[in-house]
Amino acid sequence: KNQVEQSPQSLIILEGKNCTLQCNYTVSPFSNLRWYKQDTGRGPVSLTIMTFSENTKSNGRYTATLDADTKQSSLHITASQLSDSASYICVVSARYSGGYQKVTFGTGTKLQVIP
Amino acid sequence: GAVVSQHPSRVICKSGTSVKIECRSLDFQATTMFWYRQFPKKSLMLMATSNEGSKATYEQGVEKDKFLINHASLTLSTLTVTSAHPEDSSFYICSAREGLAGSSYEQYFGPGTRLTVT
Numbered sequence: 423k424n425q426v427e428q429s430p431q432s433l434i435i436l437e438g439k440n441c442t443l444q445c446n447y448t449v450s451p452f453s454n455l456r457w458y459k460q461d462t463g464r465g466p467v468s469l470t471i472m473t474f475s476e477n478t479k480s481n482g483r484y485t486a487t488l489d490a491d492t493k494q495s496s497l498h499i500t501a502s503q504l505s506d507s508a509s510y511i512c513v514v515s516a517r518y519s520g521g522y523q524k525v526t527f528g529t530g531t532k533l534q535v536i537p
Numbered sequence: 538g539a540v541v542s543q544h545p546s547r548v549i550c551k552s553g554t555s556v557k558i559e560c561r562s563l564d565f566q567a568t569t570m571f572w573y574r575q576f577p578k579k580s581l582m583l584m585a586t587s588n589e590g591s592k593a594t595y596e597q598g599v600e601k602d603k604f605l606i607n608h609a610s611l612t613l614s615t616l617t618v619t620s621a622h623p624e625d626s627s628f629y630i631c632s633a634r635e636g637l638a639g640s641s642y643e644q645y646f647g648p649g650t651r652l653t654v655t
Contacts, residue, residue, distance in 0.1 A: 464648050464649060465541070465632075466581070468643065468644075511581075528580060529580045530580055
């Protein structure tokens with residue numbers, strides 16, 4: 423069964439500090455992994471997308487890493503800002519024969535940045 | 538990035554009534570649209586996938602007669618919750634993609650619709 427687990431479930435950090443969110447998956451056959459940011463009461467917004475051959479991808483202060491061998495990904499946020507307070511969702515796609523893709527969502531990490 | 542809009546953003550309806558939620562892709566043609574629901578502190582759960590001009594494919598456990606999905610054009614999909622009950626209260630999010638289901642095109646999410654059934 424395809425699963426995506428994220429840790430920690432929630433996190434509180436001081437403004438300006440760095441943090442790292444984790445994502446472990448058992449999705450197979452792996453196609454790509456995305457990190458999304460979801461503000462409360464809003465739809466998810468894509469931060470990064472990585473395929474099998476990519477092991478790091480940056481988007482401003484967000485840096486995602488991927489280890490396809492251990493099936494782990496992390497999202498590192500540098501110099502956090504109050505506006506980073508949101509849920510961060512790891513989404514992994516499986517691609518089957520015939521090209522069909524199925525997406526599995528993680529349960530998310532709720533990040534709160536405090537002054 | 539591409540923009541997906543949803544309307545309304547919030548809706549309150551009485552038990553037994555039906556409510557329609559619209560999802561529009563504003564600057565691209567969405568061959569495929571997805572409908573999700575999200576309960577508080579939970580992840581998104583895929584309800585159905587629809588390709589423009591064809592019937593939606595529903596996930597296991599989702600009642601197709603209760604959640605009517607229409608994807609009549611490349612920029613508009615609608616979700617109608619029929620005979621709504623309080624347990625249907627949830628956050629409904631649509632997503633749109635240019636390619637057919639299974640393609641690797643980016644999925645863009647709408648802002649969501651908060652449905653409250655009283």
